Amino acid sequence: MAQPLSAADVVTALRAEGVTVVQVGSWRTHNRNSKGAWGPVNGSIVHHTVTRGTANTVAMVRDGYADLPGPLCHGMIAKDGRVHMVGWGRTNHAGGGDPAVLAQVVAEDYGTRPTPPTRGNSNGVDGNHSFYGWECENLGDGKDPWPADQYDAIVRVQAALCRAHGWSAKSVIGHLEWSSDKVDPRGFTMASLRADVAERLTHPASWNPSSTPTTENAMPNAKDLWSYKNEAQGETSDAYAYLRNTKKELDQVGADLAALRKDFAALVDFIKKG
Known part of the structure; x- marks a missing residue:
């Protein structure tokens, strides 16, 4: 007391x-x-x-x-x-x-x-x-x-x-x-x-x-949002880097998917002709 x-x-x-x-x-x-x-x-x-x-x-x-x-x-x-x-x-x-x-x-x-x-x-x-x-x-x-x-x-x-x-x-x-x-x-x-x-x-x-x-x-405060990283959780990249890298990865996924669709269409065409 x-x-x-x-x-x-x-x-x-x-x-x-x-x-x-x-x-x-x-x-x-x-x-x-x-x-x-x-x-x-x-x-x-x-x-x-x-x-x-x-x-x-x-x-x-x-x-x-x-x-x-x-x-x-x-x-x-x-x-x-x-x-x-x-x-x-x-x-x-x-x-x-x-x-x-x-x-x-x-x-x-x-x-x-x-x-x-x-x-x-x-x-x-x-x-x-x-x-x-x-x-x-x-x-x-x-x-x-x-x-x-x-x-x-x-x-x-x-x-x-x-x-x-x-x-x-x-x-x-x-x-x-x-x-x-x-x-x-x-x-x-x-x-x-x-x-x-x-x-x-x-x-x-x-x-x-x-x-x-x-x-x-x-x-973090709004002004620091894009530079934020949670070092306690082992994060080494800030929020903007994560966003930028995520876009690159999504673009690559899109390109890979387009290639798969092209290959699939070619396979279907081959089967039909065979």
Whole structure:
């Protein structure tokens, strides 16, 4: 358990970890503290927003909506990797969750993931009291890609918090690991995210790896699309080279097929004459 970082301290920690921080309005005093306590904190929860577009996503997580007033998180991690700070204090992000999961996170005592939760928002314990919350801009359909810059920022944000509090990566969980009625984040596994956070924590906060950690569905920025290659999967040619070589191969297949058709026609003609 730990007392929450101050707004100034979290900005310092994030920037030290290489995170680009965008401070939205009076975020330092924007919270739901009138509804209950925030802290001691036990960990950090990662969410997805089910939205498209950074500007409207920032507005939504800051202001909330009819059934759930904002702020809905402490920071929103955009597709481009920038982290928009929208609130500090108690926020409406975690809702109710499983007390058994909370105990495992507090003790940092579980395997690759906590025990699957059996309680949710309606019958669980208060998570808004105990966790930092980070929304990530994504449709949450399992198809919307997670750009490398965004995923890298998620890793850095979680590492910054763990480093500041002396936590291990097991203090970082997904909403789906906290509440039985949630599915977020969708598109990467929390086990892989924790592994990347754990790796980062073995290095100084200023560490910049030679290759950015990527999710299975991660894609490069549009401007880098044609020069993209997944070196982790052993790819040695960029996307444009693959496309160019594929066209050559298709052209050759077409030529070979035309030759086969010519030979077949000649064979049919020979049979008929024989």
